[in-house]
Amino acid sequence: MAIIAQILFLLAFISAVTLFYKNFKKILRNIQLGKSISRNDNKKLRWLMVLKVAFGQSKLAAKPIAALMHFFIYAGFIIINIEVLEIIIDGLLGTHRIFLFLGGFYNFLIGSFEFLALLVLFAVFVFLARRLVLKLKRFSGAEMTAWPKKDATIILLTEVVLMFAFLIMNASDHQLQKLGQAHYPIAGWFPVSQYLQVVLPTSAQALVFLERFCWWLHIMGIFAFLNYLPYSKHLHIILAFPTTWYARLNNLATLDNMATVTNEVKAMLDTSLVPPTASENATFGANDVHALHQIQLLNAYTCTECGRCTEVCPANITGKLLSPRKIMMDTRDRLVEVGQNIDRNGNDYVDGKSLLGNYISYEEIWACTSCNACVQACPINIDPLSIIIDLRRYAVMEQSQAPNSLNNMFANIENNGAPWKYAAADRLNWANNLSN
Amino acid sequence: MSNFNLKVPTMASMMANGETPEILFWVGCAGSYDERAQRVTQAFAKILNHVGIKYAVLGTDESCTGDPAKRAGNEFLFQMQAMQAIETLNGYKVTKIVTACPHCFNTIKNEYPQLGGNYQVIHHTQLIADLVADGKLKTKDNKVFKGKRITYHDPCYLGRGNNVYEAPRFALEALDADLVELKRCKQNGLCCGAGGAQMFKEPEKGTKDINIERMEDVKESNASIVAVGCPFCMTMLSDGVKNIDNLSHTAVLDIAELTALSNNL
Numbered sequence: 001m002a003i004i005a006q007i008l009f010l011l012a013f014i015s016a017v018t019l020f021y022k023n024f025k026k027i028l029r030n031i032q033l034g035k036s037i038s039r040n041d042n043k044k045l046r047w048l049m050v051l052k053v054a055f056g057q058s059k060l061a062a063k064p065i066a067a068l069m070h071f072f073i074y075a076g077f078i079i080i081n082i083e084v085l086e087i088i089i090d091g092l093l094g095t096h097r098i099f100l101f102l103g104g105f106y107n108f109l110i111g112s113f114e115f116l117a118l119l120v121l122f123a124v125f126v127f128l129a130r131r132l133v134l135k136l137k138r139f140s141g142a143e144m145t146a147w148p149k150k151d152a153t154i155i156l157l158t159e160v161v162l163m164f165a166f167l168i169m170n171a172s173d174h175q176l177q178k179l180g181q182a183h184y185p186i187a188g189w190f191p192v193s194q195y196l197q198v199v200l201p202t203s204a205q206a207l208v209f210l211e212r213f214c215w216w217l218h219i220m221g222i223f224a225f226l227n228y229l230p231y232s233k234h235l236h237i238i239l240a241f242p243t244t245w246y247a248r249l250n251n252l253a254t255l256d257n258m259a260t261v262t263n264e265v266k267a268m269l270d271t272s273l274v275p276p277t278a279s280e281n282a283t284f285g286a287n288d289v290h291a292l293h294q295i296q297l298l299n300a301y302t303c304t305e306c307g308r309c310t311e312v313c314p315a316n317i318t319g320k321l322l323s324p325r326k327i328m329m330d331t332r333d334r335l336v337e338v339g340q341n342i343d344r345n346g347n348d349y350v351d352g353k354s355l356l357g358n359y360i361s362y363e364e365i366w367a368c369t370s371c372n373a374c375v376q377a378c379p380i381n382i383d384p385l386s387i388i389i390d391l392r393r394y395a396v397m398e399q400s401q402a403p404n405s406l407n408n409m410f411a412n413i414e415n416n417g418a419p420w421k422y423a424a425a426d427r428l429n430w431a432n433n434l435s436n
Numbered sequence: 437m438s439n440f441n442l443k444v445p446t447m448a449s450m451m452a453n454g455e456t457p458e459i460l461f462w463v464g465c466a467g468s469y470d471e472r473a474q475r476v477t478q479a480f481a482k483i484l485n486h487v488g489i490k491y492a493v494l495g496t497d498e499s500c501t502g503d504p505a506k507r508a509g510n511e512f513l514f515q516m517q518a519m520q521a522i523e524t525l526n527g528y529k530v531t532k533i534v535t536a537c538p539h540c541f542n543t544i545k546n547e548y549p550q551l552g553g554n555y556q557v558i559h560h561t562q563l564i565a566d567l568v569a570d571g572k573l574k575t576k577d578n579k580v581f582k583g584k585r586i587t588y589h590d591p592c593y594l595g596r597g598n599n600v601y602e603a604p605r606f607a608l609e610a611l612d613a614d615l616v617e618l619k620r621c622k623q624n625g626l627c628c629g630a631g632g633a634q635m636f637k638e639p640e641k642g643t644k645d646i647n648i649e650r651m652e653d654v655k656e657s658n659a660s661i662v663a664v665g666c667p668f669c670m671t672m673l674s675d676g677v678k679n680i681d682n683l684s685h686t687a688v689l690d691i692a693e694l695t696a697l698s699n700n701l
Contacts, residue, residue, distance in 0.1 A: 253597025254546035257518075258511045262551065265515040285509060314627040314650075319643030367640040370507050370632030371592040376623055392509030406508050409636040413513055417499030418465040419636055428495040430467070430474040431444035434481065 002094045009091035009219075016223035023230040027301060030339040037293040039246050046245050049381070054244040059379040062308075069123035073159065076120035077237070080166070083113050087219050097173075100187045111189035114170065117163045118192045124159045131156075138307040141316075143326035148233065148305055155234050162221045169214035171196040172207045179204055184211075239302035240380045246295045247381035252372040255389060260284065285393025287356040289335045292390060299382040300331035309374035309384055315367040322367035324374035324384035330359035331387060356391045365391045366403055442485055446495040447528045457492040459563075460530045462544065464537035465500050466667030472674065473536075473667035479696040480536050480560050486701055487572045491534075497524050501543040508633035515551065518543070522553035536560040536692060538593035538666045539631075545598070559594055561604040561665045561691050568610045573699055580698045581613035587659035589618065589650065589673060590625035591666035604665050607691050611698050613661075618653045626650050630668035651676030654686060661687045663694055 040046075052058045057074065060067040086099045099106050130136050131152055139152070171193035176184040181204055201207060229235050248254075260282050267273045286292045309324035310316050316323050334355045341349045356365070368388045375383050395401040402410070409419045416424050450457055461484065467477040484491045502517030521544075525533075533555050535541050545557035567573045588608060594600045601622050608615055620626045629639065629646030639645055651673060654662045664670050673688045 251542075251546055251598045253542045253593050255506060257515065257547060257550045261511045261515050265512060265519060268516070269519055284511065312624070312626075314629060314646045315640070315642070317626075318639075318646050318649050320640045322640075363640050366637070367642075368632050369592070369627045369629060369634050369646065371627035372596050373592075373624075373627065376596050389507070389509065392507075393511060394509075396509035397512065402508060402510075403637050405637040406633060409504055409508070409633065410510055410513055413500045413502070413505055413517060417517075418469060419500060419504050420465065420469055422469045424496055424499070427463075427468045427498055428444070428446070428493070430463070430477050431442075431481070431493075434442040434444065434478055 006092065006094045012220065012223060013088065013091065016226055020226050020230070023227070026339060026343075027230055027235075030335050031294050031297045031301065033290055033335070033338065034292050034294040034297040035290075037295055039248075039295060042249055045249055049247060049249070050241055050244050053247075053379075053381055054241045057379065059381075062377070062379075065126075069126050072116075072119040072123040073127075076116040076163075079116055080113050080120075082109065083166070084219070084222055087215065091219060096183055097185075097187055100185065106187060107189040110170070110187075111191050114167065114190060114192035117166055120159060121163050124156050124163075128153070128156050138311050141307065141310060141323055141325070142321070143323055143329050144305070144307075148329070151232050151234075152305070154228070155232065158221065158225055158228070162218060162225070165214045165218040165221060167193045167196055168200075169211055169218060171200055172211035172214065175200055176204065176207050176211060179207070181208070233304045236302050236304040236380065239298060243295075243298055243302040244381050246298065248383065252375055258284065258393075283394070284397035285395070286387075286390040287394045287398070288354040289331065289338055291394070292331070292355075292387060296331065296383070296387050296390075297335055299384075300328050300335060302380060303328040303332065303382055304380075305329065306379065308377040308379065309382075312373040312377045314369055314371060314373065320364075320367040321361065322364045324388075326364070327360060327384045327387050328382060331355060334359050356394060360391060362395060362401060365395065442482065444481055444495075445492045446497075447492045447530075448495065448497065450492045451528060455490075456529070458490040459532045459534050460525070460528070461491050461493050462533050462535035462537075462540055463493055463498060464535055464540045464667065466671075467536055468498070470667060470671070472670055476536055476667065476670070476690040476692050479690065479701070480692040482696050482701040483564065483567070483573070483692060483699070486699065487567055494524065494528075499524075501540045503539040503543045504633045504636055506543070506547070507631070508636075518548060518551050518553070522548055522551055525553060525555065530555055532556045532558075534558050534560055534563050536665070536667070536690065538591040538597070539668070542593045542597055559600060559603070559665065561594075561607050562600065564691060564695050565603040565606040568607060568695075573610065573695060579612070581611040581661075581694070584611075584613045584661060585616055585657075585659045586611065586613045586661045586663055586694075587616050587618050587654060587657045588621070588663045588665075589628065589654070589669055590621060591664070591669050592625065592627050592631050594665055595625050596623055604663070604691055607695060608663055611694055616657050616659055618657055620653055626653065628666075628669040628672035630672045635668050635671070645676075645679075647672040647676040648679055651680050651683060651686075655680060655683055660685060661689055661694070663689060663691050665691050 057067065057071065060070055086097065089098050090096060131139050170188065170190050173184060174188065174190045174193060175197055177186050201210065229238070261284065283291055289297060303325070305325060307325050313322060313324050341351055365388050368385070370385060372385060375385055412419050412421050416422060445457070447460065463477050466473040499521060500517050501521060502514035505517065506514035533544060538559060541557055541559045544553065544555060564573065586608060588604060590601065626649065627646060628650055662673060664673060670688060670690060677683050677686050677688060
């Protein structure tokens, strides 16, 4: 009988890991559909950013209550994984609480997991209340349709189930230990779950069933959750680390100069020059995910839709269509769609759709003030502005789709070196009749 | 106030005389042409003249840095402007630049180096702060702003974009006024609505204009003067004043103007 459980566990474990590997590989493939970009300079500072922003969650502190609750869940997630390691070994070997040999330290571990589980439950209830009862404005908006809201609720409810399974498992185990049941040696410290014993059944048989049921529920829940990640915003628990590593390190207002344009402009200014790469059908800017770079696509998969960007966006605050969160969510949705097209219809399939137009409208990209408030607000240094700028570049340089007033501004700069229609000869007029 | 004519030296005239200025004052398009911004340019020129810094302007050799074109997606036009400007600046062997426009400041400082333009670039509020610290500008013995409630609006391209938060505040402290922060300030500062080439187009459909949203912050602060450090913010906030009830007594002034006033310039 025990061997059947072990085989079942092994199968479940292998399936969970294989399926996750397969889906995660697909995400990496989708990210690699973007243009390659090299951003591995200044490794020391990049490690520091990963430590500070991803591990240390420094930017979450802008909202202290959310930061504290998030820290409870994050610490719970990381530390309770030690328990998951024990569960996996037990499951594979058919043992029970294999880390028991740690003695007093084991008791300390189990006890601290229980406290953490309690903190996680508390934080999850606060988070659920903010979304479902208090209905914080940050969690609504045009892009927060049924699925993103459901996704958030699923994540939180799964955590409730996992934590209760863990605590009830411990409570039953503890009760069985007190009953002197075989296979349940005295071990652990149960500062939280001891209070759940009042609701437990009294018979040893029922307790064993409950303990086993919760043990399986806990670990199967974790396997299921792992495989939910690729479809969910919760993917940020993995991708937040590479995202902060690859974030820009220069001043926020710095915008990269396009090298392809530099070559052509040099050739224009000096006719003796021939641009090095005559033309490889380069497009300027981006209208779809292929033309964005891989870090932008990684950003899209990492976004956890918290809405801190949109909350501070001056355009969004004043009722415009633009929402930086929507830019990230649209980019991810479009990338998923392009990936599915490849899976179903091969690499060369063209669906006639594009990110700019079908997902993100011109009205949205033209509403941006490039103020960088969204970039500053993102707890994991996602850069929605860079996508907006690339879409604008495509609209202007490939489609000549700028608003008329901007075309006039371009013409003025070309003709008289100023965005307004003033004569270059009048530039120093401000200095006339200046007295001191 | 003495009344002799103040001559603004150009790079061309200095070069002709075999002179090299300590610093180039990059005036910018708004500072050159916009009537309101011209007054800021004049105030800053008076400050430079007053403290005796050897400076020069490009005058008719100056052209748009290309910032609005770049932010609007026209990288070609930006790089055309940038390369021509770099040629001019390098031709005059410019090493140090001061400007009263955070957009020019950001572009020349951060985006020109890659194209061959390497200069030490500072914002005019940084220079003013240095002059105050060095005792070259009068600090607290003038009481023009004593008891006045002054607030400061961070320009995105200076503050969040380039982490310059303290210099403008230090320059304001020298006024001996009653300083108050806006509820959204420094890293959390709210844009005036003009960045990213918005200055040159009508806003998209919405429920409110961004400059109105920002001036409501100013109203809430009960300040009688809002100090700015950017010609675009100047335009946007001045428009906002006109469109909000009971705010007509609020003055929008550049830090250069406030400094000039407190130094009787």
